Amino acid sequence: MSDDSEAREAVGDYKAGWHDPENATIRFDFGLSEKVVRDISELKQEPEWMTDIRVKAYRHFIERPMPTWGNTEELMEIDFDKVCYFLRSSDETGSSWDDVPDDIRNTFDRLGIPEAEQKWLSGVTAQYESETVYHSIREDLEKQGVIFLDMDSGLKEHEDIVKKYFGSVIPYSDNKFSALNTAVWSGGSFIYVPKGVHVEMPVQAYFRINAKNMGQFERTLIIADEGSSIHYVEGCTAPTYSTDSLHSAVVELLALPGAHIRYTTVQNWSNNVYNLVTKRGVAHENAKIEWVDGNIGSKLTMKYPAVILKGEGAHAEVISVAYAGNGQHQDAGAKVHHMASNTTSNILSKSISKDGGRGSYRGMAKIMPKAENCRLNIVCDALILDEESRQDTYPTMEVGNPTAHCEHEASVSKVGDEQLFYLMSRGHTEAEALGMIVNGFFEPFTRELPMEYAVELNKLMSLEMEGSIG
Amino acid sequence: MVSDNKPILEVKGLKVGIEGTPILKGIDLMIPKGEIHAIMGRNGSGKTTTANVIMGHPAYEIEEGEMFLDGESLDDMEPWERSREGVFLSFQYPQSIPGLQVGNFLRKSVSSVRGEEAARGSEFREKLTSAMEELDIPKSFLSRYVNDGFSGGEKKRFEILQLMLLQPRLAVLDETDSGLDIDGIRTVSKGINSVVRGTENGALIITHYSRILEHVNPDRVHIMIGGKIVASGGPSLANLLEDNGYDWLEEQVEKGVDFE
Secondary structure (H helix, E strand, O other): HHHHHHHHHHHHOOOOOOOOOOOEEEOOOOOOOOOHHHHHHHHHOHHHHHHHHHHHHHHHHOOOOOOOOHHHHHHHOHHHHHHOOEEEEEOOOOOOHHOOOOOHHHHHHOOOOOOHHHHOOEEEEEEEOOOOEEEEEOHHHHOOOOOOHHHHHHHHOHHHHHHHHOOOOOOHHHHHHHHHHHHHHOOOEEEEEEEOOOOOOOOOEEEOOOOEEEEEEEEEEEOOOOOOOEEEEEEEEEEOOOOOOEEEEEEEEEEOOOEEEEEEEEEEEOOOOEEEEEEEEEOOOOOOOEEEEEEOEEEEEEEEEEEEEEEOOOOOEEEEEEEEEOOOOEEEEEEEEEOOOOOOOEEEEEEEEEEEEEOEEEEEEEEEEOOOEEEEEEEEEEEEEOOEEEEEEEEEEEOOOOOOOOEEEEEEEEOOOOHHHHHHHHOOOHEEEEEEHHHHHHHHHHOOOOOHHHHHHHHHHHHHHHHHHH | OOOOOOOOOEEEEEEEEEOOOEEEEEEEEOOOOOOOOEEEEEEOOOOOHHHHHHHHOOOOEEEEEEEEEEEEEEOOOOOOHHHHEEEEEEEEOOEEEEEEEEHHHHHHHHHHOOOOHHHHHHHHHHHHHHHHHOOOOOHHHHHHHEOOOOOOHHHHHHHHHHHHHHHHOOOEEEOOOOOOOHOOOHHHHHHHHHHHHHEEEEEEEEOOHHHHHHHHHOOOEEEOOOEEEEEOOOOOOHHHHHHHHHHHHHHHHHHOOOOO
């Protein structure tokens, strides 16, 4: 079967499942070795300290066993020798879409990125395979000192800042996949918002995997200086192939005193992508970090956005939704560590499984003994759409201080026949009725999204519901 | 007024069960265009089943009989098809749909039932505003979630709001009066009358009590006992029943009294 027909057959309802011909300018052979790691670093002409971190991380990755939790069966299926660790598609990062190679530009046109940029974004980066192919930021923000670059350029142009913070929130030794990412990272975003600057409109990064058996390892570092604020939005898609790709990102956020970072993800990888991502932020005094995290696609996602509440009065908000359809496992959740007094956190998790899909909430909430008067509120709701599907909850709470105020609510429900009948009696087909119930269930998440994303997500879920009935 | 002689609803020899248990044991019912009929009966007599079966609830098994809407058979239609053909059911226990906003839901429902045009622009908004005023429903209602945290009275008013916007040819109202105070009943009755009176539409009101019937003034009253319509008559039958009770009525039926 040719590549094309194979892809078409597998695409089904997944709208972003097409792929372009691969026109790589540099493509590494499959497989991982210390040489691959050094070659990536050399190719990027990195400072020695970065090469050293990469190599150390690589060695740690090799020694570190696979996690023994999550979906261990699926994890064991990953063949690290069958992954391409670096693929360059364009020799330059364009600052105008005209500079981006035609085929790649067409991809982003089809995904609607240039249009969104004009309408409602402060800046955009677009990553294709290993590297950023397009980047722009509004001039007024640049004048105010806002730095928004791809990570490779960030390292070149602001080495001092990168050296100070890279790996400070998530060291390579954190877990096997943070080690892998540190060893072979490429692309991602580097953002610095100066003191007191408020970036009103969101900045967006879009990640696209196009090649087969590709590994994408972007690395993102966002630093919001005192009293500043930024909203970062990321989206991701990939073609549907019958072989698997690996996406393993590391995202580090630093919210300095009084700063506010909101990080929104709408992950819609095709169902052949392993999505194993480490995301963590440190919130200093009176700072606020919000993860708004949507997982619709991928084969297996293991992702638990975390906030370390390091300074007094800091606040964490994690709102996540997951949808697990046929052949998918979404193992998602949140982590909060209350290190300081008077810190507060809210976790809201919503998960749907259907057609044999599996959703898991995995959460860790810790209140340190020295942290007085902390408040923690966790709500996780699951909705199961049929008998074949599955939902599990693995919450862990460690409360080390008696003044803490903690609440935890969990519910698992099924769509009721009476609910469906009620909506059907108002002229809605069964699929439409199910779409209304599902979108309603996700509403607390959807309303936090930029409007364009909310509309897309609602459409996407309605389509998923149509796919199954009749 | 009436353009042809086909009734808006005709039910013939309807026998219905659920999981093998028979509930309706042969129902015959005919509602001519422009008329409002009432079915009265005790709990468990089969009233709600009748309403659900007319709407096409998938849980019930139709063993025998037929149903026609303006001469067209309903038997093979899904609930949404019946709705689009003009059947409406006001639920005894309306379901809540968390996260689905009332305004959004109303627009989508009007679009599904009456077509996209009807749900667009200022005409829809004007109809919505005037219907809400008529039913004493505040504007803030539109941003709430469908039936989520509604009081009993709010749920019933919301059902009637949907009735007024969807403009069905046949409205079936299942215990719409329960949970309403006297002002509520008056308001809701006004809504029902406005949809049926002077039109070619029809309505079937299912109730325990005659209270609501004083305000809508049904053309016919049917009494249901044990899955059968045992007596039918004019509006005074409701008063007779109210004054003397179901036991008395049952005795009369056994004696062969005709209430016509």
